[in-house]
Amino acid sequence: MPSPQRSSSEPLLTFDNQVAIVTGAGRGLGRCHALELARRGARVVVNDLGSAVDGSGNSMSAAQAVVDEITAAGGTAIANGDSVSTEAGGAAIVAAAKDAYGQVDILVNNAGILRDAAFKNMTADQVDAVIAVHLTGAFNVTRAVWPIMREQNYGRIIQTTSGTGLFGNFGQTNYGAAKMGLVGMMHVLAIEGARNGITVNAIAPIARTRMTEDIMGEAGMAMDPELVTPVVVYLAHRDCDRTAHMYSVGAGKVSRVFIGVTEGVQNDALTAESVAAAIDQIDDPANFTIRGGPTPA
Ligand SMILES: NC(=O)c1ccc[n+]([C@@H]2O[C@H](COP(=O)([O-])OP(=O)(O)OC[C@H]3O[C@@H](n4cnc5c(N)ncnc54)[C@H](O)[C@@H]3O)[C@@H](O)[C@H]2O)c1
Numbered sequence: 001m002p003s004p005q006r007s008s009s010e011p012l013l014t015f016d017n018q019v020a021i022v023t024g025a026g027r028g029l030g031r032c033h034a035l036e037l038a039r040r041g042a043r044v045v046v047n048d049l050g051s052a053v054d055g056s057g058n059s060m061s062a063a064q065a066v067v068d069e070i071t072a073a074g075g076t077a078i079a080n081g082d083s084v085s086t087e088a089g090g091a092a093i094v095a096a097a098k099d100a101y102g103q104v105d106i107l108v109n110n111a112g113i114l115r116d117a118a119f120k121n122m123t124a125d126q127v128d129a130v131i132a133v134h135l136t137g138a139f140n141v142t143r144a145v146w147p148i149m150r151e152q153n154y155g156r157i158i159q160t161t162s163g164t165g166l167f168g169n170f171g172q173t174n175y176g177a178a179k180m181g182l183v184g185m186m187h188v189l190a191i192e193g194a195r196n197g198i199t200v201n202a203i204a205p206i207a208r209t210r211m212t213e214d215i216m217g218e219a220g221m222a223m224d225p226e227l228v229t230p231v232v233v234y235l236a237h238r239d240c241d242r243t244a245h246m247y248s249v250g251a252g253k254v255s256r257v258f259i260g261v262t263e264g265v266q267n268d269a270l271t272a273e274s275v276a277a278a279i280d281q282i283d284d285p286a287n288f289t290i291r292g293g294p295t296p297a
Pocket residue numbers: 023024025026027028029030047048049050051052053055062082083084085109110111112113133137160161162163204205206207208209210211212
């Protein structure tokens with residue numbers, strides 16, 4: 001599939017007559033996704049609670065500012081300030097899209113917060129708050145949008161996972177668990193949605209945003225959020241046939257991340273000792289297979 005340049009004024013991957021919801025789109029990555037989907041013709045619901053990085057506070061100004069940018073550029077968008085972290089909030093976000101535009105074709109689950117702490121110091125509140133936004137939040141919005149996508153036999157859902165969940169990062173057990181939860185959700189939803197033309201994929205982005213600017217330093221200067229959005233746009237497009245795929249994307253580098261299973265060993269009389277004896281062979285990544293995705297009908 002041809003891929004247009006970022007600055008192209010006539011994109012080839014367009015979204016005319018389509019409606020997208022981007023959660024947490026008042027700033028950072030979500031803002032870039034919303035602007036680019038709108039530039040390519042989608043009508044966009046710019047959802048953002050307008051909270052601080054730790055999830056505290058709320059304001060409509062961030063979402064409204066992005067809507068103003070979209071409309072000033074000739075696009076179509078509405079702002080929504082509901083929280084993804086409650087069932088009512090998820091329903092209200094999707095209802096806003098239905099009320100304004102009558103349909104939802106694309107959902108980008110992007111809203112996020114951080115409450116970092118080394119595990120020895122992590123409180124139940126820090127765990128609950130992070131899981132509520134990232135994981136329960138994705139459930140809340142996706143559950144509201146699912147019947148619409150099933151009914152129209154079409155949908156594109158993009159999860160925002162993280163290298164922290166996939167690979168680990170000190171001080172983020174709550175965040176890593178929530179982000180890996182999104183991967184499990186993606187795998188199952190990809191199977192359940194396949195019959196109804198719904199694809200579900202995930203990105204693990206790396207970008208300089210307010211969430212990361214303190215830890216990125218100089219290296220972050222190359223990590224433009226606009227260099228993440230093209231993968232979201234591709235996955236959101238009608239022509240994209242991928243589902244249950246994950247892509248690491250940042251600073252212009254895109255790679256697939258997958259769950260592989262080693263060839264392993266087969267031993268009908270398996271014992272702890274035979275596992276110990278064969279552990280290097282069990283671990284050997286040569287000849288791995290990739291698991292995940294819908295089973296062919
Ligand atoms: N920036 C990175 O390098 C990076 C890396 C891995 C994953 N991510 C993920 O990308 C997503 C976007 O992060 P970002 O870096 O753009 O951060 P950001 O803080 O700039 O944007 C996150 C947005 O989510 C909004 N939000 C928070 N709680 C919400 C809620 N309950 N309901 C609706 N909106 C809410 C915030 O107001 C904020 O505007 C997050 O899911 C984050 O975990 C980012």
